[in-house]
Structure formats: structure tokens, C-alpha cells
Amino acid sequence: MDAITQVPRPVNEPVRSYAPGTPERASLRRTLDELAATPVDVAPVIGNRARGGEAAHEVRMPSDHSTLLARVRQSSAEDATAAIDAAQAASRDWSLMPFDERAAIFLRAAELLAGPWRDRLNASTMLGQGKTPQQAEIDAACELIDFLRFNVAFARELHANQPISSAGMWNRMDYRPLDGFVYAITPFNFTSIAGNLPTAPALMGNTVIWKPALTQSFSAHFWMELLLEAGLPEGVINMLPGHGAEVSDVALSHPALAGIHFTGSTRVFQGLWAQVGANLAGYGAYPRLVGETGGKDFVVAHPSADPDAVVAALVRGAFEYSGQKCSAASRTYLPRGLWNRIRDDLVARTEGLAVGDVRDFSNFTSSVIDERAFTKLSAAIDHARASADAEVIAGGTCDRSEGWYVRPTLVTTDNPRHDVLSTEYFGPLLGIFVYEDEKYDEVLRMVDETSSYALTGAVFATERSAVELASRELRHAAGNFYVNDKPTGAVVGQQPFGGSRASGTNDKAGSLWNLMRWVSPRSIKENLLPPTAIDYPHMLPEA
Known part of the structure; x- marks a missing residue:
């Protein structure tokens, strides 16, 4: 056949809800x-x-x-x-x-x-x-x-x-x-x-x-x-x-x-x-x-960021599929003023996540994939809990009796080089670094230099100059860069996916x-x- 054909025009497949009654x-x-x-x-x-x-x-x-x-x-x-x-x-x-x-x-x-x-x-x-x-x-x-x-x-x-x-x-x-x-x-x-x-x-x-x-x-x-x-x-x-x-x-x-x-x-x-x-x-x-x-993917917030949007992005970006995404948020940098406003809400929402068998549709997430992942994450949480410069403020419990369950976990640290901010654990473990509001520029350099990975990252800000500065300073820190959105969920045809450096x-x-x-x-x-x-x-x- 010598016809010069046109292939069907692709459109993204609609996502079904699986809501009750459907x-x-x-x-x-x-x-x-x-x-x-x-x-x-x-x-x-x-x-x-x-x-x-x-x-x-x-x-x-x-x-x-x-x-x-x-x-x-x-x-x-x-x-x-x-x-x-x-x-x-x-x-x-x-x-x-x-x-x-x-x-x-x-x-x-x-x-x-x-x-x-x-x-x-x-x-x-x-x-x-x-x-x-x-x-x-x-x-x-x-x-x-x-x-x-x-x-x-x-x-x-x-x-x-x-x-x-x-x-x-x-x-x-x-x-x-x-x-x-x-x-x-x-x-x-x-x-x-x-x-x-x-x-x-x-x-x-x-x-x-x-x-x-x-x-x-x-x-x-x-x-x-x-x-x-x-x-x-x-x-x-x-x-x-x-x-x-x-x-x-x-x-x-x-x-x-x-x-x-x-x-x-x-x-x-x-x-x-x-x-x-x-x-x-x-x-x-x-x-x-x-x-x-893989990646050690970041969310960095400017003092002008919308608090509710940051909380939603951190919980979904870090804990959907128990953080077992190469794009999952695993480190975040939050200005102190914003942190004081969202800390209790972030902890409460993380502690309130339903974790269990996937056949129970009321669960937000489930177990990690296998014993190897369970052991690695358990050790990482124990290390954070024992660290003088880190604190587990939510989650932190693990249970292997029925499945490989690791609770979504938040860890704060005042050490910008702590493992929780630099090591990829591939699980529901989010490291948090709180910076002084006036040090946004300095923190952007820290984000760029802390990890060898460069897969995904996100900036939250309502001031456009802050978005532009982050985009410029973090140009090589993420192959997929998100503005006021979580760093996961790339869609084919919309956000081609991939990163450089160690990613x-x-x-x-x-x-x-x-x-x-x-x-x-x-x-x-x-x-x-x-x-x-x-x-x-x-x-x-x-x-």
C-alpha cells in the first residue's frame, strides 16, 4: 500500500474515579x-x-x-x-x-x-x-x-x-x-x-x-x-x-x-x-x-507560598504509593514563617493517612514492596530517631506482621547535609529543613548542591520573582520542574519525563x-x- 497515512490523533486517556456506586x-x-x-x-x-x-x-x-x-x-x-x-x-x-x-x-x-x-x-x-x-x-x-x-x-x-x-x-x-x-x-x-x-x-x-x-x-x-x-x-x-x-x-x-x-x-x-x-x-x-x-526530589517554598497548597503537595507528593516513585518528594525546604503556620496541619494530615490493604478502597496508601525495602526504610527511620540533629515528628512506625507496612514519616533536621535530605530511600520518608525567611536565595543554592540527583523538583511561591529566581538557580537540579504543584504525576504528551546528573x-x-x-x-x-x-x-x- 502506497498511501501516506495519518495516525489517530492521540489524547490522554481519561482517569476513572472508582467512586462508590460507579x-x-x-x-x-x-x-x-x-x-x-x-x-x-x-x-x-x-x-x-x-x-x-x-x-x-x-x-x-x-x-x-x-x-x-x-x-x-x-x-x-x-x-x-x-x-x-x-x-x-x-x-x-x-x-x-x-x-x-x-x-x-x-x-x-x-x-x-x-x-x-x-x-x-x-x-x-x-x-x-x-x-x-x-x-x-x-x-x-x-x-x-x-x-x-x-x-x-x-x-x-x-x-x-x-x-x-x-x-x-x-x-x-x-x-x-x-x-x-x-x-x-x-x-x-x-x-x-x-x-x-x-x-x-x-x-x-x-x-x-x-x-x-x-x-x-x-x-x-x-x-x-x-x-x-x-x-x-x-x-x-x-x-x-x-x-x-x-x-x-x-x-x-x-x-x-x-x-x-x-x-x-x-x-x-x-x-x-x-x-x-x-x-x-x-x-x-x-x-x-x-x-x-531515581532522584532525591525537592519541594522548596518561598515565604509567599500558599500554605494549603504546600501541605497538599507535600502529603500527596511524598506519600502517594508510599513514596515509591522516582519523582516522589523526599526533601523539602520551608521558610520559618510558613513552617510555623503549617507544622501542626502537616503533622495531623500525615498521622491521619489511612494505610492498609489495597483491597480496602478507603486507604490512602499501602505497604512498601518487599522485605528489602522494609528493612532499608526501618533502618533509615531508626537512624533519624537516634540522630542528635534530627527529629521524627510524624509516623516512624513499621509493622511486618501481615505486610511490609511503613507509616508515612516526617523528619525535621537543622543539618542541611543530613542523610534524610541527601539519600534516596525510596519510601514514605520526607526530610524537612526549615530556613530563615530572608535566606531564600541561599537555600536555593543548598537545594542544588545537596543531592547528586536531578530528576524532579517543585517551587511554591505567589511572588513571580521568586519563581523566576528558583527556575534560574535550579535549572540543572531537575529535569522536570514544577511551579506550585507537587513534583510527581508527569503526563505523557504534556510533561516529557526524565532527569540528568545521577538521575x-x-x-x-x-x-x-x-x-x-x-x-x-x-x-x-x-x-x-x-x-x-x-x-x-x-x-x-x-x-
Whole structure:
């Protein structure tokens, strides 16, 4: 077909409320009951077929240890080799498939997710990753749908970017996929990230090895099933669940490694980068490395800030999904005058948050993801409580008897270098530094210098000069900068997401900038009337 098509105009998926009496609430409750009652077997999916083997890991609800959700057959080195073989075998046909045909698969996946698969992805994300209905809806449904639809539109925009042609010439750009396979490594905290990191390179014609986080295996299983129902050809995306060390050793040493699409910790990403560097001479091409690696995200308030807006932003920004977002507010800088006005309200609202099982829709948040996170956060709170220069003023309790529960916690400190202001704990722990009202300029420099991360940040002020000063002084402190809003909740197509410094390569997921990384452009020049002469005019003899 030679038609020059227009892809469907993307719009952000509406967020459902799940309020009492709504049909979506009743439907989600039924699906939660069904999935919690029926454990699934999760196995590597290679060439669209699950590989058998002994299930070696149990996935249980983080908010209710007694509920078994899945038995995971962890991937081996042999599985990794088979997956790479399948990806390589599929590569030629997939790369030569017309863009419209590839796009149609992912547009169909978006419609399946928006319709018949919505409850399954939301419910599996709630049960397996500890999200409330609101947090699952904006992640597993809306953001992932948005990624699929907007990526198709951005990809079409990229393909339409063509060079000029001078007289007698026709110049074109061929946006080829990378020469090899892409290794996508995804985290536990966002089903949308787990969906986007393998599908964005695949949309651009690449084949992918996908290693989801072990703690996200339950919803990953359903996402892979959805992709197969959408018509994904064999070998295009191969899912390898498990801890990942064996898989990474095989993938990173393979000559056909063309790129890594990663979201996770700084330590792991730096380790991947080091392995790639050590193996550089053995690759067929220089691998593309795209990574988002966390943050120590700030909220800084000016004395002119709206007190109620600051309190709401801190509670939601720090404690939604128990702070397990790379964008979550984990340090705040408040002028003393404002602090004296909001302290009691902030403490009361934090202490009043309902924390419990995600199946109880009255809860604001739930448990943290696993024992490792629980232990790390418990130790951090104990350290803060024992510090001479810090004080736990709200929360601070932990309970592992039924789930991995850590209460939303506020810690004040007069030490601007205290761990609570500089270390990423990835949980419901907010550090508070109170400054003298006249030292706003000084505090902005402190915010910029305290953390090695640069992912998200927010400024609250009603004086425009204060907003402008913060924007200028903190220009490199956050890849996503918010004015009078919490530093979480980036929307695809509206706020392309990513940060620099220790927070990653800032390739902006959900944008044209990210998709550019998954193509290797080829310039084509065609001379429509080739010259036949050899000599140039300046070579002619003088008259």
C-alpha cells in the first residue's frame, strides 16, 4: 500500500474515579477477588511461547503475605541465549514491516488495555505492587495507554522529518532500527514503565529482550498476554522474568547488543554501563544506553507560598504509593514563617493517612514492596530517631506482621547535609529543613548542591520573582520542574519525563526525544540527472 497515512490523533486517556456506586468500582472489585484467588505460573516467553520449568520464586501481596499471586520460573542463561536467538531471527522481517503495520499492533494494544484488559492490569498492579485504585489507574491503565498512542504519533512525526532537496536531487532519511537487539530492564513501581521500555524500541523496528523486575512479575505476565492478543509477531519482545544477573551476563556480552532501555537504581545502571564499556570492542556497533535512575526530589517554598497548597503537595507528593516513585518528594525546604503556620496541619494530615490493604478502597496508601525495602526504610527511620540533629515528628512506625507496612514519616533536621535530605530511600520518608525567611536565595543554592540527583523538583511561591529566581538557580537540579504543584504525576504528551546528573540520561520517556534513540538514521541522496562531465568550469582556458 502506497498511501501516506495519518495516525489517530492521540489524547490522554481519561482517569476513572472508582467512586462508590460507579460500575468501574464494582468491576475492579470482582477482578481483584478473581486474581487473588487464582495464582498464575509466570514463565519466560520466548518467540511467543512460554518455556516450562520449575517455578522457583513465589510472588505474594506486599500488603498481605498470606496471599500467593504467582509462581515465577526464573530465567536462566540458556533462556537468555534462546531469547536472543529468537529476537535475531525475528529482526529482519520486523524491521522491514511497514511502520503502519507495526503501529497498528500497539494501537490495538492500547484499545485492549482501555477496554477488556483494563481491570486485569489495574488489579494485578494493585495486588502485586501495592497500589491503590487511583495509583493503579493512572499507571497501569492511563499512562501505559498514553505511551502506546502518543509513541505512535511521535514516531510518525519523526519519520516525517525529512531533509531539503536542491534542484535535480532527492534527499531522504531512512529511520532504520538499531543493528541488533535492545535489552529492556524495567522496575517494580510502574506497570506503565514496564510496558513502555520494551514497546518503544519495538515500535521503531527493534526486537527486544525484556527483563521485568521480579516483584512486578504478576502484572508483567498479563501485559505480555495482552501484547500477544494484540498480534505481536514471534520473537519481537521476549520476556525473561527473574533476578536478572544470568540474563544480563549473556545479553551484555553478546555482539548483537544494540541498546539498553533501563529504569532502576543508579548503582545498577552504572554497573551495566561499566559492563558495556568493558565489552565495547566485542560489539558490532556502539550500544545506545538510555536510563532513568531515581532522584532525591525537592519541594522548596518561598515565604509567599500558599500554605494549603504546600501541605497538599507535600502529603500527596511524598506519600502517594508510599513514596515509591522516582519523582516522589523526599526533601523539602520551608521558610520559618510558613513552617510555623503549617507544622501542626502537616503533622495531623500525615498521622491521619489511612494505610492498609489495597483491597480496602478507603486507604490512602499501602505497604512498601518487599522485605528489602522494609528493612532499608526501618533502618533509615531508626537512624533519624537516634540522630542528635534530627527529629521524627510524624509516623516512624513499621509493622511486618501481615505486610511490609511503613507509616508515612516526617523528619525535621537543622543539618542541611543530613542523610534524610541527601539519600534516596525510596519510601514514605520526607526530610524537612526549615530556613530563615530572608535566606531564600541561599537555600536555593543548598537545594542544588545537596543531592547528586536531578530528576524532579517543585517551587511554591505567589511572588513571580521568586519563581523566576528558583527556575534560574535550579535549572540543572531537575529535569522536570514544577511551579506550585507537587513534583510527581508527569503526563505523557504534556510533561516529557526524565532527569540528568545521577538521575539518568534525560532521554524523556513518552516523547520524540526517546524514540530518536531507537533508530539509526540513513541519509539517502538520489541524483535525478547525474553529471557526465569530469572537468569543472574553473579548469577552462582563459579567453
